[in-house]
Amino acid sequence: xxxxxxxxxxxxxxxxxxxxxxxxxxxxxxxxxxxxxxxxxxxxxxxxxxxxxxxxxxxxxxxxxxxxxxxxxxxxxxxxxxxxxxxxxxxxxxxxxxxxxxxxxxxxxxxxxxxxxxxxxxxxxxxxxxxxxxxxxxxxxxxxxxxxxxxxxxxxxxxxxxxxxxxxxxxxxxxxxxxxxxxxxxxxxxxxxxxxxxxxxxxxxxxxxxxxxxxxxxxxxxxxxxxxxxxxxxxxxxxxxxxxxxxxxxxxxxxxxxxxxxxxxxxxxxxxxxxxxxxxxxxxxxxxxxxxxxxxxxxxxxxxxxxxxxxxxxxxxxxxxxxxxxxxxxxxxxxxxxxxxxxxxxxxxxxxxxxxxxxxxxxxxxxxxxxxxxxxxxxxxxxxxxxxxxxxxxxxxxxxxxxxxxxxxxxxxxxxxxxxxxxxxxxxxxxxxxxxxxxxxxxxxxxxxxxxxxxxxxxxxx
Amino acid sequence: xxxxxxxxxxxxxxxxxxxxxxxxxxxxxxxxxxxxxxxxxxxxxxxxxxxxxxxxxxxxxxxxxxxxxxxxxxxxxxxxxxxxxxxxxxxxxxxxxxxxxxxxxxxxxxxxxxxxxxxxxxxxxxxxxxxxxxxxxxxxxxxxxxxxxxxxxxxxxxxxxxxxxxxxxxxxxxxxxxxxxxxxxxxxxxxxxxxxxxxxxxxxxxxxxxxxxxxxxxxxxxxxxxxxxxxxxxxxxxxxxxxxxxxxxxxxxxxxxxxxxxxxxxxxxxxxxxxxxxxxxxxxxxxxxxxxxxxxxxxxxxxxxxxxxxxxxxxxxxxxxxxxxxxxxxxxxxxxxxxxxxxxxxxxxxxxxxxxxxxxxxxxxxxxxxxxxxxxxxxxxxxxxxxxxxxxxxxxxxxxxxxxxxxxxxxxxxxxxxxxxxxxxxxxxxxxxxxxxxxxxxxxxxxxxxxxxxxxxxxxxx
Numbered sequence: 001x002x003x004x005x006x007x008x009x010x011x012x013x014x015x016x017x018x019x020x021x022x023x024x025x026x027x028x029x030x031x032x033x034x035x036x037x038x039x040x041x042x043x044x045x046x047x048x049x050x051x052x053x054x055x056x057x058x059x060x061x062x063x064x065x066x067x068x069x070x071x072x073x074x075x076x077x078x079x080x081x082x083x084x085x086x087x088x089x090x091x092x093x094x095x096x097x098x099x100x101x102x103x104x105x106x107x108x109x110x111x112x113x114x115x116x117x118x119x120x121x122x123x124x125x126x127x128x129x130x131x132x133x134x135x136x137x138x139x140x141x142x143x144x145x146x147x148x149x150x151x152x153x154x155x156x157x158x159x160x161x162x163x164x165x166x167x168x169x170x171x172x173x174x175x176x177x178x179x180x181x182x183x184x185x186x187x188x189x190x191x192x193x194x195x196x197x198x199x200x201x202x203x204x205x206x207x208x209x210x211x212x213x214x215x216x217x218x219x220x221x222x223x224x225x226x227x228x229x230x231x232x233x234x235x236x237x238x239x240x241x242x243x244x245x246x247x248x249x250x251x252x253x254x255x256x257x258x259x260x261x262x263x264x265x266x267x268x269x270x271x272x273x274x275x276x277x278x279x280x281x282x283x284x285x286x287x288x289x290x291x292x293x294x295x296x297x298x299x300x301x302x303x304x305x306x307x308x309x310x311x312x313x314x315x316x317x318x319x320x321x322x323x324x325x326x327x328x329x330x331x332x333x334x335x336x337x338x339x340x341x342x343x344x345x346x347x348x349x350x351x352x353x354x355x356x357x358x359x360x361x362x363x364x365x366x367x368x369x370x371x372x373x374x375x376x377x378x379x380x381x382x383x384x385x386x387x388x389x390x391x392x393x394x395x396x397x398x399x400x401x402x403x404x405x406x407x408x409x410x411x412x413x414x415x416x417x418x419x420x421x422x423x424x425x426x427x428x429x430x431x432x433x434x435x436x437x438x439x440x441x442x443x444x445x446x447x448x449x450x451x452x453x454x455x456x457x458x459x460x461x462x
Numbered sequence: 463x464x465x466x467x468x469x470x471x472x473x474x475x476x477x478x479x480x481x482x483x484x485x486x487x488x489x490x491x492x493x494x495x496x497x498x499x500x501x502x503x504x505x506x507x508x509x510x511x512x513x514x515x516x517x518x519x520x521x522x523x524x525x526x527x528x529x530x531x532x533x534x535x536x537x538x539x540x541x542x543x544x545x546x547x548x549x550x551x552x553x554x555x556x557x558x559x560x561x562x563x564x565x566x567x568x569x570x571x572x573x574x575x576x577x578x579x580x581x582x583x584x585x586x587x588x589x590x591x592x593x594x595x596x597x598x599x600x601x602x603x604x605x606x607x608x609x610x611x612x613x614x615x616x617x618x619x620x621x622x623x624x625x626x627x628x629x630x631x632x633x634x635x636x637x638x639x640x641x642x643x644x645x646x647x648x649x650x651x652x653x654x655x656x657x658x659x660x661x662x663x664x665x666x667x668x669x670x671x672x673x674x675x676x677x678x679x680x681x682x683x684x685x686x687x688x689x690x691x692x693x694x695x696x697x698x699x700x701x702x703x704x705x706x707x708x709x710x711x712x713x714x715x716x717x718x719x720x721x722x723x724x725x726x727x728x729x730x731x732x733x734x735x736x737x738x739x740x741x742x743x744x745x746x747x748x749x750x751x752x753x754x755x756x757x758x759x760x761x762x763x764x765x766x767x768x769x770x771x772x773x774x775x776x777x778x779x780x781x782x783x784x785x786x787x788x789x790x791x792x793x794x795x796x797x798x799x800x801x802x803x804x805x806x807x808x809x810x811x812x813x814x815x816x817x818x819x820x821x822x823x824x825x826x827x828x829x830x831x832x833x834x835x836x837x838x839x840x841x842x843x844x845x846x847x848x849x850x851x852x853x854x855x856x857x858x859x860x861x862x863x864x865x866x867x868x869x870x871x872x873x874x875x876x877x878x879x880x881x882x883x884x885x886x887x888x889x890x891x892x893x894x895x896x897x898x899x900x901x902x903x904x905x906x907x908x909x910x911x912x913x914x915x916x917x918x919x920x921x922x923x924x
Binding site for chain 2: 039048053092201206210212227
């Protein structure tokens with residue numbers, strides 16, 4: 001664990017205390033949150049990379065393992081066992097429970113065994129790892145619903161957490177800016193590595209190498225692919241060919257758990273073909289126009305629909321779609337090529353608070369649409385100052401969609417298949433940035449990474 | 463998943479069949495092995511990196527997820543669910559159960575639900591993830607002991623697995639050589655990155671970047687540290703200073719799960735100080751002499767004791783220890799500076815089959831010594847042709863040992879503390895290679911990575 005320096009530490013203590021006090025205004029019963037514990041890589045001494053649970057991290061501030069915090073009335077109690085004395089041989093001197101308590105401003109510290117006497121009436125959120133989940137249930141002495149199905153006081157807690165975590169405080173913003181800056185550097189390294197790379201994996205190595213070099217981890221499994229139409233592609237073995245576009249969706253996470261999420265699409269050869277350029281410009285316009293509209297009060301779904309309309313209009317201009325843009329969007333024709341939502345909340349999680357189902361993403365009373373062109377939208381709330389969202393329009397030729405007989409029948413009069421065939425070297429394009437909603441509009445945390453074709457071309461030829 | 467090409471595929475099918483046939487000669491009841499399933503990174507769509515269980519991988523050959531195999535009489539039945547149709551949108555076309563069955567030479571394939579009718583009388587080995595472990599118990603309808611505490615038919619299976627997995631076949635060796643080659647490249651990149659690096663993390667980024675660029679993963683959490691005396695150091699935030707030694711213990715794992723494990727120690731400035739050079743040469747001699755002795759029939763513990771004696775002799779020559787080397791080793795004085803074993807088995811796991819406790823590492827009837835200088839030895843068997851072991855002597859100034867009042871009292875007459883103080887810039891040195899036992903002696907799979915100071919100096923100044 002990297003311990004904070006003393007100035008950082010004062011900000012951490014103050015920031016965490018403010019979070020607890022805000023929570024105490026919303027919840028008057030105790031809240032107990034578990035960090036979780038690392039999974040094993042086939043034998044117990046070989047641990048898989050560990051990520052503490054996000055709700056825990058929000059109040060504990062630093063990535064503790066096998067730790068529990070109890071919050072009540074603005075106070076923090078930390079439950080953590082000291083490492084056994086023989087651990088110093090293998091792991092060196094590690095801070096004691098008391099030292100860690102001091103770092104995060106705990107009001108009391110206890111060994112884990114003392115937790116069992118202090119769980120009455122407490123709310124919690126289920127963590128993802130089963131071993132810890134079973135402990136939660138046992139220690140609270142009641143069944144705990146999964147985190148996307150919370151009920152009663154756990155649901156109230158979930159709603160309170162959403163209120164807090166939706167608006168990033170200074171502590172969070174400092175971390176999010178770091179994650180964004182390192183992710184920008186990783187993408188630049190990926191572009192610069194392209195000229196001499198022969199496989200997707202080599203680009204990925206260059207990008208993730210930068211993240212590791214900054215002592216960060218990836219916030220999610222990277223997508224680095226010449227098959228951009230596979231939306232969650234996680235294979236990296238394809239050869240790069242001169243006519244390919246490379247889509248890279250890679251984001252760093254700070255040691256304390258805060259994420260960035262950036263996508264860029266660039267040409268393997270350094271040069272976009274006319275068909276690639278034509279589609280790219282449409283997606284870039286959707287990206288830029290959505291970001292220009294970001295401000296408090298704007299409905300995020302309206303940004304999604306704006307992107308959809310710009311894409312439909314652009315494809316109509318190119319002769320790929322036929323009809324007027326509003327009609328095309330109303331019939332979800334945009335979703336043939338842009339089947340996902342325009343973005344999501346971003347914070348400790350890359351899809352922030354998605355463990356709570358749609359409690360964070362959807363205003364109370366709203367639920368997922370069953371429309372093909374809206375159902376994958378992860379965020380449907382009016383924007384508020386302090387929210388961080390991604391804006392990530394895209395264009396994809398997904399065989400599972402375009403070859404689907406039902407879609408082909410439904411949209412037979414609005415797609416020009418012959419014209420579309422002239423764009424077959426555009427498999428997938430996405431442009432994604434991290435946008436902070438501010439009182440005065442928007443601040444793009446990832447703005448230092450180019451989006452314009454001319455600049456991408458320069459960078460990938462450097 | 464990267465699918466094998468057709469030539470690779472024939473070798474895979476033949477190699478896996480041979481493994482099953484060998485197993486059938488040792489075990490006449492069914493064997494059921496689970497791959498396990500990925501853990502989640504705080505919400506269900508964000509998966510942590512997954513590693514299938516090693517015993518499963520040995521017979522399934524490729525890294526399947528949520529899969530089960532049943533082996534009996536040399537036959538393989540694969541139980542695996544096809545992805546739901548909507549998965550093609552997000553994940554593209556993935557091979558069907560039948561296609562995967564063909565790739566690995568399965569005799570039959572079934573959906574997972576059919577497993578429950580085919581579990582009678584089967585042996586298994588518990589996997590590490592609790593969710594899968596609970597399924598194992600439920601489906602076999604009996605309690606399953608943890609993998610290091612197997613009993614009855616599960617213990618017999620463990621012993622059979624050790625017989626097979628201790629001797630690497632051609633399929634395994636092809637993978638192990640790839641892992642070794644990429645790990646060598648990673649270490650070279652680390653050395654070359656040193657001149658311009660300012661933190662441990664930057665060296666790590668350069669090294670792991672190479673592993674990722676080859677579409678491999680790290681076989682274990684890398685150690686890249688200027689505090690080499692912390693044996694399992696997993697922090698990377700320290701600044702590099704010109705007088706520091708950098709210890710890097712980094713190994714790649716192939717996509718099918720086979721590991722390498724290499725340690726090198728080099729000078730941050732490119733130049734070893736006289737004190738660093740003096741100790742390094744002792745460790746290198748222990749390393750070289752142990753490797754020279756590797757051949758079938760040699761007791762691995764004798765190699766450990768040989769390393770201990772060379773280190774004791776070298777430290778006596780330098781005036782750090784006082785006494786004759788045999789006596790020093792007999793009283794475990796070497797372990798003050800070399801507290802771990804000289805190495806371990808290597809294969810699918812970096813400590814191969816350590817999930818089975820000491821069943822693989824210790825010949826039946828042998829158990830861990832309670833001697834300080836032997837108790838951490840992970841391997842105590844006569845070497846046999848086809849075994850892959852690490853040879854990794856080291857020297858460390860571990861405060862938890864050297865400041866321990868009991869040790870200081872016990873060894874007061876054999877340590878010259880004033881002389882030792884002249885070596886305070888030698889915090890930790892380890893030199894580790896992967897050595898295959900062959901009929902004619904030894905083949906060092908990692909031999910292309912330099913160990914000699916002159917060569918390390920050249921490489922870290924390139």
